[in-house]
Amino acid sequence: MPGYSNPGFDTLALHAGAAPDPATGARALPIYLTTSFVFESSDHAQSLFNLERAGHVYSRISNPTNAVLEQRISALEGGIGAIAVASGQAALHLSIATLMGAGSHIVASTALYGGSQNLLHYTLRRFGIDTTFVKPGDIDGWRAAVRPDTKLFFGETVGNPGLDVLDIPTVSAIAHEAGVPLLIDSTLTTPWLMKPFDFGADLVYHSATKFLSGHGTVIGGLVVDGGSFDWEAAGRFPELCQPYDGFHNMVFSEESSVGAFLLRARREGLRDFGACMSPHSAWLILQGMETLPLRMARHMSNTGRVVEFLASQPFVARVGHPMLPSHPGHALAAKLLPRGAGSVFSFDLKGTRAQGKAFVEALKLFSHLANVGDCRSLVIHPASTTHFRMSDTALAAGGITQGTIRLSIGLEDPDDLIDDLKRALKAAEKSA
Amino acid sequence: MIFNVKGASTYCYTGGKAFDPAKPTAIFIHGVLNDHSVWILQTRYLAHHGWNVLAVDLPGHCRSGGEPPATVEAAADFVLALMDAAGLQQAALIGHSFGSLVALEAAARAPQRVSQLVLVGVAFPMRVSTALLEASVSAPLKALEMVNVFSRSTLAPPPSALGPGTWVYGASMALGRRVLASNQQVNVFYTGFKACDSYQNGLQAMTRVTCPVLFVLGKLDQMTPPKAARELIKLAGDAQVVYLPGGHQQMNETPEEMLAALSGFLTRQEVLSGGDDR
Numbered sequence: 001m002p003g004y005s006n007p008g009f010d011t012l013a014l015h016a017g018a019a020p021d022p023a024t025g026a027r028a029l030p031i032y033l034t035t036s037f038v039f040e041s042s043d044h045a046q047s048l049f050n051l052e053r054a055g056h057v058y059s060r061i062s063n064p065t066n067a068v069l070e071q072r073i074s075a076l077e078g079g080i081g082a083i084a085v086a087s088g089q090a091a092l093h094l095s096i097a098t099l100m101g102a103g104s105h106i107v108a109s110t111a112l113y114g115g116s117q118n119l120l121h122y123t124l125r126r127f128g129i130d131t132t133f134v135k136p137g138d139i140d141g142w143r144a145a146v147r148p149d150t151k152l153f154f155g156e157t158v159g160n161p162g163l164d165v166l167d168i169p170t171v172s173a174i175a176h177e178a179g180v181p182l183l184i185d186s187t188l189t190t191p192w193l194m195k196p197f198d199f200g201a202d203l204v205y206h207s208a209t210k211f212l213s214g215h216g217t218v219i220g221g222l223v224v225d226g227g228s229f230d231w232e233a234a235g236r237f238p239e240l241c242q243p244y245d246g247f248h249n250m251v252f253s254e255e256s257s258v259g260a261f262l263l264r265a266r267r268e269g270l271r272d273f274g275a276c277m278s279p280h281s282a283w284l285i286l287q288g289m290e291t292l293p294l295r296m297a298r299h300m301s302n303t304g305r306v307v308e309f310l311a312s313q314p315f316v317a318r319v320g321h322p323m324l325p326s327h328p329g330h331a332l333a334a335k336l337l338p339r340g341a342g343s344v345f346s347f348d349l350k351g352t353r354a355q356g357k358a359f360v361e362a363l364k365l366f367s368h369l370a371n372v373g374d375c376r377s378l379v380i381h382p383a384s385t386t387h388f389r390m391s392d393t394a395l396a397a398g399g400i401t402q403g404t405i406r407l408s409i410g411l412e413d414p415d416d417l418i419d420d421l422k423r424a425l426k427a428a429e430k431s432a
Numbered sequence: 433m434i435f436n437v438k439g440a441s442t443y444c445y446t447g448g449k450a451f452d453p454a455k456p457t458a459i460f461i462h463g464v465l466n467d468h469s470v471w472i473l474q475t476r477y478l479a480h481h482g483w484n485v486l487a488v489d490l491p492g493h494c495r496s497g498g499e500p501p502a503t504v505e506a507a508a509d510f511v512l513a514l515m516d517a518a519g520l521q522q523a524a525l526i527g528h529s530f531g532s533l534v535a536l537e538a539a540a541r542a543p544q545r546v547s548q549l550v551l552v553g554v555a556f557p558m559r560v561s562t563a564l565l566e567a568s569v570s571a572p573l574k575a576l577e578m579v580n581v582f583s584r585s586t587l588a589p590p591p592s593a594l595g596p597g598t599w600v601y602g603a604s605m606a607l608g609r610r611v612l613a614s615n616q617q618v619n620v621f622y623t624g625f626k627a628c629d630s631y632q633n634g635l636q637a638m639t640r641v642t643c644p645v646l647f648v649l650g651k652l653d654q655m656t657p658p659k660a661a662r663e664l665i666k667l668a669g670d671a672q673v674v675y676l677p678g679g680h681q682q683m684n685e686t687p688e689e690m691l692a693a694l695s696g697f698l699t700r701q702e703v704l705s706g707g708d709d710r
Binding site: 012016017019047050052054056063066075227248250255256259263 | 448472473494586589592595601607609611
């Protein structure tokens with residue numbers, strides 16, 4: 001496809017990485033459900049194992065269907081390549097494990113998905129990796145947290161639970177001054193709303209389970225490298241810049257001036273940790289990504305309607321979406337996320353835990369479950385589910401009230417969503 | 433591996449094998465806003481198949497010090513000086529785009545020192561539009577995008593330098609930005625393109641080449657279209673021409689076909705499947 005202009009986002013969402021199958025003419029992407037790939041000769045086998053030639057050996061390391069997904073997310077994010085893994089959590093772990101070992105340190109935002117918080121705060125400490133948490137808006141705090149052993153800055157585009165908008169240009173500048181890369185979890189915004197590489201991020205990952213696949217059918221993760229971080233100049237990453245005796249004494253930064261991270265992540269991380277993605281999962285995620293631009297536009301227009309409705313309701317104490325001028329991230333979101341700050345947000349009922357439960361139980365269209373980013377609208381009441389063990393005081397410290405409700409706005413008719421919410425608000429109010 | 437060439441530190445990638453003067457040597461010369469890493473999928477293979485490879489970062493590019501060559505002739509002198517520094521009496525020269533002109537000129541200046549000449553994505557004259565030359569100074573990142581869009585031939589490249597999942601366009605953009613940023617004194621984008629545009633000696637140089645020549649051209653190349661190599665091909669005595677099913681990113685968009693053509697030529701075996709002779 002030689003051309004004179006760069007294809008747009010919608011075109012890349014359909015075509016990047018995929019062409020009609022040369023063997024069969026199949027227009028849709030085939031699912032290569034095979035564990036392994038036949039070598040042409042012993043020399044071919046040896047060359048593939050030694051990275052002298054590029055190709056597929058074993059589907060834990062790479063697979064043709066997965067490779068299309070990896071190219072497509074790279075094209076949409078503006079990256080150099082990607083790695084598909086079993087889940088968003090696997091993507092975060094692969095990113096960290098590729099860059100550091102015991103004795104290393106991470107500076108991370110406090111506004112993180114709970115699973116990420118668990119990994120950093122509890123699990124990685126057991127393996128000798130320490131994390132300092134900084135409120136996303138505390139710019140001086142990011143700078144002050146840097147230590148000689150710091151290897152990574154990490155945050156989300158919009159952070160849980162209050163949709164704190166991370167000032168990526170400023171935080172990435174601080175990271176780069178310190179000689180460390182910035183990793184961004186871009187799950188809730190997708191490249192349709194923001195491309196973190198454009199603002200200075202170095203690595204991006206997604207839980208593809210959410211908006212990228214978009215239909216609540218599959219678990220998967222993607223790590224994308226922007227190719228911007230100079231690992232050698234930073235002087236902190238022997239994993240990428242010194243001979244690695246675990247892989248033919250390869251010096252990854254010599255093999256690729258811009259792709260050392262991806263080389264090691266695939267050749268060590270997928271090989272040894274093994275959190276690979278099934279080709280069937282890759283295919284399902286690609287099906288979703290083909291309509292990502294259309295879905296995201298609808299997610300955002302529906303979210304606008306719902307936020308507007310909730311903000312006008314007397315039984316609602318607060319709506320936490322950056323589209324509202326009352327949100328502390330409103331101005332920053334307007335700059336970094338002009339198409340919107342996502343369709344997952346929370347609001348507070350003026351009520352008790354029992355009223356929160358009553359609200360959720362009265363909803364008919366919204367599904368009560370622990371996920372976000374589905375094409376169907378979703379709801380959860382943290383005080384009675386994810387955070388039910390916490391006291392009211394502890395909840396408050398985490399920015400959650402007894403009546404906090406998290407919504408993930410789907411693609412239904414917005415009038416029907418508002419009707420559903422209206423009915424549930426009445427039910428909750430009456431249940432007092 | 434680092435050599436001292438005319439007082440400047442010069443980096444050469446050796447394909448994961450130690451440099452061994454007893455083996456035949458192939459020197460790889462990159463194009464504008466590239467470095468050694470564009471050759472990974474060819475050099476690493478050859479280094480493990482009986483060849484000594486030196487994939488150089490040209491002076492003033494990435495890991496190499498020195499002044500970026502302002503002309504093709506200056507770059508050719510540098511390549512011959514690199515051979516001196518490495519103690520090489522003879523080597524095969526393989527160049528891409530700007531690097532192909534450098535290899536050609538070096539082979540013309542010292543015919544007895546070049547065993548084989550491989551010209552990848554070559555054209556003569558290698559004109560660069562005034563608009564692109566100006567943009568390389570006034571808006572280099574925009575110009576970089578223009579060059580990479582013109583260089584690309586597919587939205588679905590095969591597994592490439594970073595393995596499966598490589599987005600070749602993005603990787604080339606990132607490398608261009610890295611190379612440009614690697615020299616804060618000289619705009620190596622403009623310098624390289626100006627050197628291509630100014631080079632006058634291509635046809636005369638080809639008449640002085642005495643070694644076998646391989647032309648590797650992209651059928652879909654919009655930067656250096658195959659027809660732009662015709663005059664050179666006519667003048668080359670012992671020449672083979674392989675057309676690859678891609679554009680100007682021969683090494684990374686069509687890596688297997690590129691390797692087959694190169695490996696077959698260098699070892700004087702029949703060219704492997706992938707490319708087709710016309």
